[in-house]
Amino acid sequence: MNCRRIRKSIPRLAGNDLSERKSCRLRAHLERCEECRKEFRRYSAVLHKVRELADWETTPGWTATEWQALIARTTSAKIEKRPFIVFAFGARPMTALARGLAVAIPALVIGFVFWNTVLKPKSSPAVLPPTYVQKPEPAPPKLPSIPQNENVKKEPAVRSQEGAAIVAQTQEHKRPATRPEETPGAQKKDSQDVVSVTLVSQDTGLKVVWFLNRNFEWKGEGK
Amino acid sequence: MVLAGKTEAFEPLVLPYRRSLFKIAYRMTGNMEDAKEAAQETLMKAFKYLKRFDPDRSFRNWLFGILVNEARSLRAERTNAPFSLETDARTERGLAANSPAPGDSCEARETRSRLMECLTSLTAREKETFLLRDIEQLSITEAAEALGTSSISVRVNLSRARKKIRETILTKYPHLAEGLR
Secondary structure: OOHHHHHHHHHHHHOOOOOHHHHHHHHHHHHHOHHHHHHHHHHHHHHHHHHHHHHHOOOOOOOHHHHHHHHHHHHOOOOOOOOHHHHHHOOOHHHHHHHHHHHHHHHHHHHHHHHHHHHOOOOOOOOOOHHHOOOOOOOOOOOOOOOOOHHHHHOOOOEEEOOEEEEEEEEEEEOOOOOOOOOOOOOOOOOEEEEEEEEEEOOOOOEEEEEEEOOOOEEEEEO | OOOOOOHHHHHHHHHHHHHHHHHHHHHHHOOHHHHHHHHHHHHHHHHHOHHHOOOOOOHHHHHHHHHHHHHHHHHHHHHHOOOOHHHHHHHHHHHHHHOOOOOOOHHHHHHHHHHHHHHHOOOHHHHHHHHHHHHOOOOHHHHHHHHOOOHHHHHHHHHHHHHHHHHHHHHHOOOOOOOOO
8 A cells, every 4th residue: 555545545544434454554564654644643643632522612602591491382282193104114214115015016926816717808719619509689570480390390491581691500509428337338439419400591680590410310400 | 102192201302402403403413593593493393293203213313314405405495595684684693693702711612613714615516424423322223313324435435534524624723633643
């Protein structure tokens, strides 16, 4: 360390404001350097003198009466209520910020997990059987019901009735798997049990669904 | 206790700092009028905002912090105020207050003027730092807390203040510096 750098630190050394390590290094230099030692002594003496002056100084303060009056006036005022945010998180801004974050981050994580596990609406299955999907349609005017005869039931083809095109749609309903104890030795078969035929009138919007069994016998009607 | 409603407990709380508050205020503002005003405002604000006081901190530092802010705002008011009869009268009263009081000894008055003269060479920040650290003997950390600055800033201001004080004493009061050279 050279003298120039040492002299920069001497005011702080004189007031004991340096760390232990640095002051040891400086004192070691002062032992060697006469000029720096003198400078240090000057600073120490000046500081000592100023403190002495401050102790000597007689500053007129409040008289006893003034003091009592001031305290009475002070305590007659209302104590301000502590704001909730200061009460909850502390008066110092950085402490308040740290405490706020410490509360907010876990709360957000818990909220996110709770939303995903409990509150989030379950998504509908990707593909629904066509029979369950019903588009809202305006109520069709009442029409005379279509006569139900055997031919129509057995042949659900596209037909024309009273000039209106009727679109037929066939849907398959699979039989639930038979339990082995009910039909022991029986072959598992993915056979078709019920066939539905949907007839839609393009003019009137009337929609009729017929249900037929595996032998194409009419089982029922729906709308 | 004060917060529980016992307002009479406030006086014992601030009594130990009665003299220091006034002294610091006087050295910061430079006249009795402003010192009195700043110290009074400090006590009133300390009482009003007592609920904001963090018990983990030192009450003395908190009180000194309020005082420093009050002194700063008073100084700003005086600096921004246009020259008027009122400020003129205040200065007159301040001068009168600094001038010999009947009870003061000649030596005491001289000491006061010397110290004030040394302090006038410092900037406001340097003066605040010097007063809290070297006269009131607060630690660097406590002074930084009271002044609302960092320890580094306190160290820098302190170094400058000590240098300036040394120069002032050596040039203006060489008789005080006898044996220092």
